[in-house]
Amino acid sequence: MNDRAAAIRMRDVHVSRGASGVVLRGLDLDILEGETLALVGRSGAGKSTMLKLVNGLIVPERGSVLVDGRDTREWNPFELRRRIGYVLQEVGLFPHMTVGANVAVVPRLLGWDAARIDARVSEMLQLVGLPANTYADRPALELSGGQRQRVGVARALAADPPILLMDEPFGALDPVTRAELHREFRRIQAHVKKTVVIVTHDMAEAFALGTRIGVLDAGVIAQIDTPRALAASADPRVRPLLEPLLEARALLS
Amino acid sequence: MTLLRFLIDHRAEFLGLLVQHILLVGLSTAAAIAIGVPVGVLAARRPRLGAPVVWLANVVQTIPSLAMFGFLLPLPLVGGLGARVAILVLILYALLPIIRTTVAGVRGVDAALVEAGTALGMTPRQLLRQVELPLALPSIVAGIRVAAVIGVGTATIAAAVGAGGLGEYIFRGLSMVDPTVILAGAVPAAALALVVDGALLLAERAMKDRRRSRRPVAVAALLVAFGLIAAAAWAAGAAHRRDAVIRVGSKNFTEQIVLGELLAQQIERRTGLPVERRLNLGGTFIADRALRSGDIDVYVEYTGTADTAVFKNPVETDPSRVLERIRQQYAAGGLAVLPPLGFENTFAILVRGEDARRFGLHTIEDAASRSPQWQAGFGYEFLQRADGWPGLSQKYGLTFAAPPRAMDLSLIYRALAQKQVDLVAGDATSGLIAAYDLFMLQDNRRYFPPYDAVPVARSAMLLRHPAVRTALEEVSGRISMDDMRRMNQAVDAGRQDPAVVAREFLARLERKKPT
Numbered sequence: 001m002n003d004r005a006a007a008i009r010m011r012d013v014h015v016s017r018g019a020s021g022v023v024l025r026g027l028d029l030d031i032l033e034g035e036t037l038a039l040v041g042r043s044g045a046g047k048s049t050m051l052k053l054v055n056g057l058i059v060p061e062r063g064s065v066l067v068d069g070r071d072t073r074e075w076n077p078f079e080l081r082r083r084i085g086y087v088l089q090e091v092g093l094f095p096h097m098t099v100g101a102n103v104a105v106v107p108r109l110l111g112w113d114a115a116r117i118d119a120r121v122s123e124m125l126q127l128v129g130l131p132a133n134t135y136a137d138r139p140a141l142e143l144s145g146g147q148r149q150r151v152g153v154a155r156a157l158a159a160d161p162p163i164l165l166m167d168e169p170f171g172a173l174d175p176v177t178r179a180e181l182h183r184e185f186r187r188i189q190a191h192v193k194k195t196v197v198i199v200t201h202d203m204a205e206a207f208a209l210g211t212r213i214g215v216l217d218a219g220v221i222a223q224i225d226t227p228r229a230l231a232a233s234a235d236p237r238v239r240p241l242l243e244p245l246l247e248a249r250a251l252l253s
Numbered sequence: 254m255t256l257l258r259f260l261i262d263h264r265a266e267f268l269g270l271l272v273q274h275i276l277l278v279g280l281s282t283a284a285a286i287a288i289g290v291p292v293g294v295l296a297a298r299r300p301r302l303g304a305p306v307v308w309l310a311n312v313v314q315t316i317p318s319l320a321m322f323g324f325l326l327p328l329p330l331v332g333g334l335g336a337r338v339a340i341l342v343l344i345l346y347a348l349l350p351i352i353r354t355t356v357a358g359v360r361g362v363d364a365a366l367v368e369a370g371t372a373l374g375m376t377p378r379q380l381l382r383q384v385e386l387p388l389a390l391p392s393i394v395a396g397i398r399v400a401a402v403i404g405v406g407t408a409t410i411a412a413a414v415g416a417g418g419l420g421e422y423i424f425r426g427l428s429m430v431d432p433t434v435i436l437a438g439a440v441p442a443a444a445l446a447l448v449v450d451g452a453l454l455l456a457e458r459a460m461k462d463r464r465r466s467r468r469p470v471a472v473a474a475l476l477v478a479f480g481l482i483a484a485a486a487w488a489a490g491a492a493h494r495r496d497a498v499i500r501v502g503s504k505n506f507t508e509q510i511v512l513g514e515l516l517a518q519q520i521e522r523r524t525g526l527p528v529e530r531r532l533n534l535g536g537t538f539i540a541d542r543a544l545r546s547g548d549i550d551v552y553v554e555y556t557g558t559a560d561t562a563v564f565k566n567p568v569e570t571d572p573s574r575v576l577e578r579i580r581q582q583y584a585a586g587g588l589a590v591l592p593p594l595g596f597e598n599t600f601a602i603l604v605r606g607e608d609a610r611r612f613g614l615h616t617i618e619d620a621a622s623r624s625p626q627w628q629a630g631f632g633y634e635f636l637q638r639a640d641g642w643p644g645l646s647q648k649y650g651l652t653f654a655a656p657p658r659a660m661d662l663s664l665i666y667r668a669l670a671q672k673q674v675d676l677v678a679g680d681a682t683s684g685l686i687a688a689y690d691l692f693m694l695q696d697n698r699r700y701f702p703p704y705d706a707v708p709v710a711r712s713a714m715l716l717r718h719p720a721v722r723t724a725l726e727e728v729s730g731r732i733s734m735d736d737m738r739r740m741n742q743a744v745d746a747g748r749q750d751p752a753v754v755a756r757e758f759l760a761r762l763e764r765k766k767p768t
Contacts, residue, residue, distance in 0.1 A: 055372055081374035092369040096387045105383075106373050155373075165372075 006030040007163060007195040008054055012063035015049055024049060025219040026063070033162075036189060036196040037224075038210030040203055040241060045216045047199040051165045054197065055084045067163070082106055085156030085164040085194070092152055093140040099125070099151050100136030106159040124154040127188060146177040150184070157192060166198040170205065182208045203241045207231075215241060255433045256440065263437070266531060267422075269548075271441060274418035277336065277411055278404040278449070281343030285400055289348045290393060293355025294381065303356065310349040318342065318410045339408065339416030346407050347400035354396025358389025391460045398453035405446040409438060417535065419445070424505070425533045431750075499524075499714065499721060502549030503532040504540050507744050507751070508598065508682055508737060512553040514755035515732075516708060516725060522759070523724035537562050544709065545586060551710035551725070555598055557702035559583070559709070568640060572703035589712045591722070592729035593705040596737045600635065600701050601681040601693045602645075603669060609692035616697040620676065621649045627675035629657040630668050635678045640702070642678070648700040666691065681734060684742020706732070731762055 008031040015024040024046050031037050039047050052058040053065045056072040065072045067080065085106075086092075093102050100121050107117045122132040128150035135143075135151075143151065149170060156164055170178045186209070189196060200206055206213045207227050214224040215238050222237040223230060231242065260267050296303020316324070321342050362385050370384045386393075412420030422438030425431075499520055503513030513532040521528050531549050534540050541563050543549045559579045560566045569575050580590045602617050614620050635641040636659055645651060653676075660668060665677045670689035679686065681693060681704075708725050715722045740758060743749045 057368075057372060078374045078376050081372060086369070086372040088365065088369055088372070092365065094366060094369070094384060105370075105375075109374055109379065 005033050006066075007033045007068065008197070009066040009069075010050075010053065010063070011066075013053065013060045013065060014062035015046070015053070015058060015060055017049065017058075023219045024060075027220055029214070029221060029224070031195060031197060033195050034193050036198065036209055036211045038198045038200060038206035038213045039216055040200060040206045040213060041216035043201060046219055047201075047216055048167055050216070051086075051167055051197060051199055054163070054165060055081050055086065078109075082109055082159060083161050083163065085159075085161040087149075087152045087156045087164070087166040087169045093148055093155075095139075095141050097140055098136065099130070099138050099140055099143065100132065102140050102151055103136075103154045103158050105155060106161075110159055120158055121154075124158050125151075127157070127191070128154045129184065130154070145173055146181060149173065149181060153185070153188070157188075157194075162195060164194045164196045166196065168200055169198065171200070171202070178205070179208075185209060203245055207245070256436050259433050259437050260441075265529065267437070267441070270417060270419050270421050270438075271445070273336075273416070274405070274408055274420075274442070274445065277339055277343060277408045277416060277418050278401060281340045281408075282347050282397065282401050282404055284340070285344045285347030285351050286397060288344070289351030289396075289400075290355050292348075293352040293393075294359055294386075296352065297356045297359035307349075307352060307356065310352050313345050314349045318346065318407050319413065321345065322410065322414050336411075336416040338414050339411035339418075343404050343407055343411070347404055350396040350399040350403065351393070352396075354392045354399075355389065358392030359385050361392065362388045391457055394453060394457040394460060398450060398457060401449045401453060402446050405442060405449055409442050412438075412533075412535075414535070417539070421533060425510075498527045498529045499551070499718065500529045500531055500549045502534050502540055502543055502552035504537065504552070505533045505535050508741050509533075509553065511740050511744060511751045511755055512594075512706065514751045515728070515758065516551060516553065518752070518755055518759055519728055520721055520724050523727065524718065524720040526718060526721070544588065544711065547711065550714040551708055551721075553594070553706050554709045555704040555706055556593070557599070557704040559707075560702065568702055570699040570702050572705060575703055576705065576707070583709060584712070587712050589710050589715055591708040591710060591725050593707050594728060594732045595706075595730040596732050596734040597681060597703060597705050598737070599681045599696070599704040600641075601679045601683070601686065602696070603666075603677050603679050603686065603691045603693055604675065605669060605672070606690040606692045608675070609694075614692070614694060616695040617645075617649050617651070617700075618697055620694055621651050624651050624653055624676065627653050628655060628673075629653045630660045630665055630674035630677045631657050632662040632665065632678065633659050645678075645700055648698055682737040682741055684738050684740075684745055687735070687738055688742060688746065706737075728759075728762070732758075 008029075010027055010029040013024050013027040017023075027050075029050075039050060041047050049058060053060060053072070054067060056075060056077045059065075059073055067075065067084075072080065094105070097105075103121045103124050104117050107120055112120070121136060125132040125135055130147060130150055135147075140148065140151065152169065156166075170181050173181065182205070198206070198209055210227060212224060213227055213230050215222045215230070215235075217237040223233055223235050225233070230238065233239065233242070292303075292306055296306050313321075322338060325338050325341060366384055366388070367380065370380045375383065408416075408418050409420030409423055411418050412424050419438040419442045422434050423442075424438075426434030426436070426438065499517075501513050501517040501520070503509040510532050513530060517528045517530050520526060531543070534543055534549070534552075537554070537558055540549070540552050540554070544552060554563075556572065556575045556579060560569060560575050564579060564582050566578060569578065576590070576593070583590050602620070604614060604620060608614065612619075612623060614623070631642055636657065642657060658674060660674075660677075662679075665674075665679055666683065666685040666689050668674050669677045669691060679691075685691070686693060710721070710725070736758065740754050743754045744751050
């Protein structure tokens, strides 16, 4: 894997945010081009903080975060963010806009012309399985939870960013819908081949989506490896996260 | 019902006042939105900067509106009578609700949505325009609704500074002690407030309800509101064009209203032409503008006021030169000055009648020898104005035992009668001069400019209806200072209807000199 370039490189990153008590202490991490890295950890382990470090919403107090080889402190923050797709939990869609307008947000910020935006919105909605002629003009609030999450993905991909960040993207969905969206995501990712970072507290989701899985514990990466290697981990910080999965398998077999 | 009958009888005037009222509220609310929303956004973004602004808006809100009008009137640039001050005051009152709801609306936007916008690469300005303001809009509209409804109420007080509007009827009714006239202003104002409230409430609800687009309702509500304004404006305009009617105007104090009635009745009884009364218009500026725009055809002005306030000429004390000068300047605007009515409404230097008789005082000059033992009382304005006390003391060498006391004009006559002071500056036509047995000293060195009452009329109207000129010239020189004082007294103290007072005076004139 070392032959692939690092799209995102974190070196000795220190963050201490008093309010939420999130602390990163000397974190080192390379996220490779085209991989889907799933970051797993308990609530408050610093998962969301890591995503915000990538798009410059948070700047490290010590150390550096490089995106495409450039420190996030040197990037124009607005340009940087428009190059990075971002999928949040359900709440992220703008309720005063239609589905189409939500998807068109970043292309509009980038100043695309109307025809190009329209074409791209149709393409993106098609990609996530919501045909534009049915859904583009509907108010965002009329959609079901699963549909909203698809629109969130379409919005994040609209400007064809090389990097996609996903913060607990499927956390609020029922298990059936979630499984369906996991399949959809793998299909889409096979198609678009982005560098993806997914944050989740659900190890099953990490196994379903990640080409690599990183376990975050107490502000450092406890272990980062392929799903297969991680499943065999003996690390006491990783085992508790695997246990529910193993128990479920034991019950079924 | 008498109220309905009154409104039908005065429909042209009523519609004009209604349109004025709507314009006052509409313009001031629009300006308050233009100021309040940006201020509110700033206050929401920077609480440290915003808190004092919101505090200030709060303080402004607690000032009683009449006091606010009084406070702003004397200020340069914004001051003076009329719509300008009224709109300014209305803006100040409208600001607080708009700023508050803007702050609440912007702060109330879900933090997750702000974060989403930021994460997608919006600059703070784009975030504001595309996310925060649209989501705060229902809250802001709620503030606008409150502001507009407060505005409809406060605008009734604007009539006090001559800005017109429905308050005109309320103040006229109060001074005439006629409940019907008061209701003619109050009931439509209340109805207007309800209509505005309802229309904006619909707009607000339609905006809140994002699921189902109820834009059509909002649009319909706004259309109804605008339609109402347009209809009223059209009706008022249509009423304007009927020009067989002679419109008599007046300013907004008792003497002017009596004189307006007097001219109106004189025209009615001599020419048989229909007369429309547009009395209580406001100050000099408003009356003059109404005359020039053709809203009224004639009103009574005072020569000195026309000379200094209307035409801004340097002070001139020779009555015939002043009259000639304003006659020429009015003529340039298509207006004619008719012969003086006979009395003068000037500053009156007054002493007690008993003192005048005991010491044989006739002129201000006579009083100068006595005044070092006296105490004087002057109105605030008279104390300050260059053509008031400072110039007067120089002209006559007047000195007093102590510096003159500043007093409210309405108390000054009684203070003199009760010997709290010995000399005051009052109003020459005040009915209280006779009531308290006061004596007006003659301005023998002609310090004060002449304030002869003269009807000023539109020349075009006089040409079309020569009979009106004849009718008005019939009262020229027939109204003495004593006549005017008595009529003012009858209305102010005697609580008589100005129309009745004018009618009795004209009847007496006729008996005196039958033609």
